[in-house]
Amino acid sequence: MGPVTGLRERKKEKTRDALVASAMRQFARRGFDHVTVEEIAASCEVSPRTFFRYFASKEDVLFADSDARCERLLEALAEQEASTSPFQALEAAVTLLVPDYAEQRELLRSRHSIVTTTPSLRTRAAERQQGWETNIIQQLRSSGRARDLSDFDLQLLVAGTTTALRVAVEAWIAADGSDDLSDLLGHAFQRLRAGLDTPSTRQR
Amino acid sequence: MGPVTGLRERKKEKTRDALVASAMRQFARRGFDHVTVEEIAASCEVSPRTFFRYFASKEDVLFADSDARCERLLEALAEQEASTSPFQALEAAVTLLVPDYAEQRELLRSRHSIVTTTPSLRTRAAERQQGWETNIIQQLRSSGRARDLSDFDLQLLVAGTTTALRVAVEAWIAADGSDDLSDLLGHAFQRLRAGLDTPSTRQR
């Protein structure tokens, strides 16, 4: 029972993918704000109005894959043993995302360069993950896994974890490729576990 | 030797403050996107063009005080003993900001309600602080305080700290006022120190 695959839905997905691909390509080449929605739409033979039916804003097309990744994280989280601590469950779930990131390194890298070279975007980079926090918190709560954490501790835990993820991914993206994302993540979680004021046992 | 206080600068500051105040008042009353820049400008007897000379965007006026607070954090950080660890220095500096936050609780609270009730802003809430990270990292590096931390560890440390600050402030804002920001911050730093996977010793 694969996903219901009517012609309509396939067409839609195709248009969506085309928009993302074309947008990313042009952003990378000419810079985010030198590319207009009209141009993106035109390159896919679609009206600008239609573009906005797929994406709420021009920025959204940049982060199109991010939401999908959040979904996958939530799924991975749901699959963790109920007996593991929220922290461990998060670490395990995040680790499961590594191949996903690795696959899209080029996309992430080009987005990173787009974001850092566009002042208006610089702040909006990681806030996407901010949105993740709410979802993760909700999932941990409703699954009962966070039963003995206070709201405050839970928020701190989740925020700390997504922050670690963000920092690790950024470092991985920024590096020349010799670093392994798993290692970076492992190190980050290790430090969250041991306490941030603990002197690091050497690194890189 | 107080700050050089030419008439010109005073006037400018006055306009700026007026813009922020009027904007915040109207946002709170009518919602962020039902208030136009034109209206804000008009209420201060100023042209819309001038508004954009003070603030790069309509959103920026919402976070006008944030940058100032970042400045103060950097100063406080610079004043810390060179012998304290980066983590301790950050904790101490952040603690010095508490009165600052406390003073503006109402402003922060109304901003919080504006942000959470405006879909287009919901994600953009605290990521202003994201921008803080770069500044803090730079300061720690150039002051030599972070001499024996790897880039990665430093990034993680700073990101973790600002995250703790954000979470604590959010919790404080969301609460009914019975909580003390110092306590929340203290607790957050305590958990960063002890390790996020450590069971909490009771709380609220």
Place this chain on the structure above:
DNA sequence: ATGGCAGATGTCACACTCTGACATCTTGCT
């Protein structure tokens, strides 16, 4: 004090993003 300079503001014109309303075409179903 005064005349010039630099910074602050206003005016105008314009590009671009994003939205609502309505018409049209296409797909899925019977």
Place this chain on the structure above:
DNA sequence: AGCAAGATGTCAGAGTGTGACATCTGCCAT
């Protein structure tokens, strides 16, 4: 075939943000 629903196009318009240029005003040297 033919209808209903969904997808797209067209059109008009509000709102944000920017460049260019003119004007006004506080500042300072003479």
